[in-house]
Amino acid sequence: MSVDLQAKQVEPLRNTFGHVAKYVKGNKPASRYEEATMGAQPTTNFHYRPTWDPQHELFDASRSKVVLEDWYVLRDPRQFYYGTWAMARAKQQDAVESSYQFVESRGLLDAMPDELKALVCDVLMPLRHVAWGGNMNNCNIGAIGYGTAFTAPAMFHAMDQLGVAQYITRLGLAIEGTKVLDKGKQDWLDNPNWQVLRRYVEDTLVIEDPFELFVAQNYALDGLLYPLVFETFIEDRLTMEGGSAVAMVTSFMSDWHKETSRWINAVLKAAAAESEANNQLISGWVNAWSDRAQQALAPIAQLAMQDRADASIEHARAELDSRSQKNGLAAK
């Protein structure tokens, strides 16, 4: 093939697809994020009602009480589409792999005192199931939410949550083997410390409004859990007490929490900013689910932080409340 470039200057006829162009400011080419996301979802002339939910269309904004003129205002500040998401996670996975190599080649997990190992397993292993709940809930947002800007990152988040569950599993296998996984599950099912939290998670599994589900799972529960466990317990306490190997191999979780918080904040902020009614509704959900999450995590704080339990969880809550304020929500 030979192309005679002198033949004619080839000017593009247009910059992007019509369903994308209306979201691109100015007359310029769309970004990859925009072409992957904006206007992607079908919107009209649906053929059949779902046999599993005949009250709604397949794609139906009325599944949520939140009202938005255009659900594509819920943009992801990370601008993730599948490619950037997968490559970002692959890079993080590389880092986790190097941490494991470092830790395992030096026997750093084995070198931890048995008591500390037991504490790590007691606190972390039941969290596999919490992450699994987070996986199901975000998957549900992907399945019933409206607009790709909202649902596609939720689906990535669902897979991330599965990744978290598997990273915790891997840690358990590295410390002790499958035994601790079984014990973690037993605690999750029977140990009184975990029952308020399990009730919380199971209650979220039946929330029908995708936006409320987003608040209860990603904002209220994870907004308190991650700072409490992966920052306060692991990064602060364990590092001081000879458990820095655990911090190394779980750094994905704290990095991930920081990264995804930007997205979660942006979603809440944009939805609440659209109307007073949205703000009231979302603030109400935020307050109610944060109160419940705080109660559910109190016994875990006790287990992880003992005499510093109250201070830790109150600190996490205060941070969440100030986050809510920054997002323009009517916090308590």
Add this chain to the structure above:
Amino acid sequence: MSNVFIAFQANEDSRPIVDSILADNPEAEAVYSPGLVKIDSPNRLVVNRETIEEEIGRDFDLQEIHLNLVTLSGHIDEDDDQLTLSWEH
């Protein structure tokens, strides 16, 4: 007897995998079309990790075949050492 098949993108990464499969499955035949190489084999086809490792002179994780795999048929059984396609039970 029915054929099973497996197909890869025709590129440098696939080459040693295809060669290993042909070496391990004497009845298998490769068919080339633009961009694609398809291997047919009567009833059964095995992909061995060790053979590939010998071909390429480094460790190989069998799941790496996902990078260039295009399509396959038959029932799959996979462990760390081999992947089998077959119509047997």
Add this chain to the structure above:
Amino acid sequence: MDAQVKKKKLGLKPRYQAMTRGLDWQTSYQDMDKVFPYDKYEGIKIHDWDKWEDPFRLTMDAYWKYQGEKEKKLYAVIDAFAQNSGQLGISDARYVNALKLFIQGVSPLEYCAHRGFAHAGRHFTGVGARVASQMQSIDELRHYQTQAHTISNYNKYFNGMHKSNHWFDRVWYLSVPKSFFEDAMTGGPFEFLIAVSFSFEYVLTNLLFVPFMSGAAHNGDMSTVTFGFSAQSDESRHMTLGIECIKFILEQDPANVAIVQRWIDKWFWRGYRLLSIVAMMQDYMLPKRVMSWKEAWEMYAESNGGALFKDLARYGIRPPKGWEDACEGKDHISHQAWNTFYNYNAAAPFHTWTPNAEEMEWLTEKYPDTFAKYYKPRFEYYGEQHKQGKRFYNTTLPMLCQTCQIPMVFHEPGDPGSICYRETDHQDVKYHFCSDHCKEIFTNEPEKYVQAWLPVHQIYQGNCFPEGTDPTVEGFDPLAAVLDYYEIEVGKDNFDFADSEDRKNFREWKGGVEEEVSP
């Protein structure tokens, strides 16, 4: 602690077991039936979800690693293609019309698959089925997005792609793929899996991707080849999900067999009808051809499907009811579909043409029993008319099949000289069908198919005009109003390739090189 035992690395299977199955639990604060409300009403009985065999055992770390690597390779090609004006290297500008159909009719289906698998991935009670469905959900999102990114470059230089999503929701022939997938998504999760993973992915999808992508390679379109084969590498995982799910369901309870058989009958036929468009792409729209639809059908459907149904016979499953008719159709459907689009090209945002002399020869050779006898004379006649300045455009609206929504253009099985019509009455309304199989699908579930948004009916009911249109004003032109509602740029997106802006532009860009186009 015994360091020896502890250090023992788990093999792939037990490791995957710990990484997925162990995550689930029986809920007790909320009733399991409330947490998983949707996987019982279809009547499929599952006694032991632990018997589910996981197709490939990818944990998220491996998934990210391999998918990240695939994406890196793919985007390198897409970038290079745009930088080197790769669109100028294709065989001729007619080829782009295959890509138009792809972005209009296939990419939105990837999106629907993403959504449907998210639903299945949340709602199966069994964790193995859930994880497999979730991975497929994001894979399908990947396909939608990589297709948008690849075809974006073509959209900048050619017509017929710029309103693809708008068209998917509105334009008449795109209701065929749209209704197909919405039918699957509105079914329960088991039917969805049998429809998409088994009947479509496992039995039919090779026909869409493999020959078509080889065709893209042959026609100089390296970016499409790369996304196609890269997507297809996910597809092999999906096909495995298809075969695992059917074995699992059939082994769980003998009562499942009859339900699954009905779904196989239905979804094989739905999928086969949908592929008429692919058949036509392969035989008519690739200027350089790799293999005919008939050859692809023989290689991927007949021999592979034959092996599959032979294998499933031990469960009491027989080949789908429409199998014989589909095999008979391999000599006809691509020609019938192309003829239809040639007719209705005024209302379709891509270009059609009559095959040139060399292509007529190829078609005659590939279809020795049918082409010269039934189809060639029509195309020759169209070509003659066009030469005289009378390019034929059909401006009346065709009757559609209530189930597959394709115009009534298929022949009576065994009698290529006549059109197949079927009908039935339901609650005092008459419904029309293209075949026995589409009719049977309707009569099994009339309450579903009476809901169909049939484009022709909708036009006649006045639902396909721009808002505020007054059809009672003097000189009202309904076709123009419909094209307005479609947002088709008349004269650019539609009509014969010979008279198109695409052709004119491509010729100028290439420095005046003329392609072999008829007339």
